[in-house]
Amino acid sequence: MIIKTRFTPIRMIVGQKDPVTLDVVLKNNSTEEVLSTVIVKLPSGLGFDLSGITREKRQRIDYVKPNEDKTVSFRIYPRHNVEEGQYPVTVSILTHPGRYDKTDSTKQQEAILRVLK
Secondary structure (H helix, E strand, C coil): CEEEEEEECCEEECCCCCCEEEEEEEECCCCCCEEEEEEEECCCCEECCCCCCCCEEEEEEEEECCCCEEEEEEEEEECCCCCCEEEEEEEEEEEECCCCCCCCEEEEEEEEEEEEC
């Protein structure tokens, strides 16, 4: 699996409650269909809800065919105490052997979200 990430807009502004959308694009570079899950973990200062309490999200993806791209989007909100800086967002991809309760492999990548004043 190949992982690509992008933020829309590309940065977050301190004091604004507008979310940033993280798009995780998966590309299956193998010759077989792959059952997969995307896990996104946020540092403190960011959250998946307006209160900023939820900092980890897991999204199951159905089978990804060979050479197929799948995009999963996550909305990221600033907490009230977010400060200017760079925040690492961890994206993990789990592949499963036909069932979600077992894992074949894990691939992890980090995306950096810039927060400006």
